[in-house]
Amino acid sequence: MKGLKTISVIIVLSIISYGCYYDKEEEIYPMIDCVTSDMSYSSDILPILISDCYGCHKADANFGNVTLEGYEEVLKYVNNGSLLGSINHEGGYSPMPKNSAKLVDCELEKIAAWINDGAPNN
Ligand code: HEC
Incomplete structure (x- = not known):
């Protein structure tokens, strides 16, 4: 039974x-299909940041003192792990985009793939 x-x-x-x-x-x-090969910062990653993150993380709207405007700025959060941690809602990071739904899976996969490729400024 x-x-x-x-x-x-x-x-x-x-x-x-x-x-x-x-x-x-x-x-x-x-x-x-979600294409994640040969990700480009300017044509694949930046548009996601502009549409989902710039509302709070532009240079002149840097909520939480975090600006994601400019490759060098983004790289800081790539290197300290908080970019991936926050968008994937991992423990220890503030979940982003704040107070909104998680990015769709394909966007998460694209960002992860770009970082995996060494986060090139391409
Ligand atoms: C509605 C405003 C808002 C939006 C939209 C937003 N953020 Fe944030 N973000 C914040 C605030 C405020 C903080 C400071 C921490 C907190 O209060 O949660 C923050 C903190 C962060 C941090 C530091 C997190 C940590 O735990 O150290 C990162 C990285 C980040 N945001 C990335 C992003 C990304 C990437 C997006 C877009 C996918 C995004 N944010 C969208 C408001 C926002």
């Missing part, structure tokens, strides 16, 4: 998680 219960719980949980999985981006952008 105990084994049967466990199996039912597993089945129910897989149905629930399967359901959630398809509620994500795939449904909203079904035809777009």
Whole structure:
């Protein structure tokens, strides 16, 4: 009986998680694959920062004393780990963008891939 219960719980949980999985981006952008190779700071990363972060982290609106305007500034937060930590909502970092939904998975993957490539100024 105990084994049967466990199996039912597993089945129910897989149905629930399967359901959630398809509620994500795939449904909203079904035809777009997330390209993460050869990321460019100016054409892939900067647009994300401008649309989701500059509202609070432009040079003249530097909330929390953090400015993400200019490659050198961004690099500081790449190097101390807080850029990735905050956008991925890791413990020990303030979750960003503050008081908004997490960036979509593809944006998170692009930023991670760019940092993995050595965060080039390209
Ligand atoms: C609504 C305003 C707002 C937005 C939008 C926002 N931030 Fe922040 N950010 C803050 C504030 C305020 C702080 C200071 C810490 C705190 O109060 O949480 C901060 C702190 C940070 C820090 C330092 C975090 C730490 O734990 O050391 C980083 C890195 C950061 N933000 C990156 C980003 C990135 C990247 C985005 C866009 C994806 C973003 N922020 C969007 C307001 C914002």
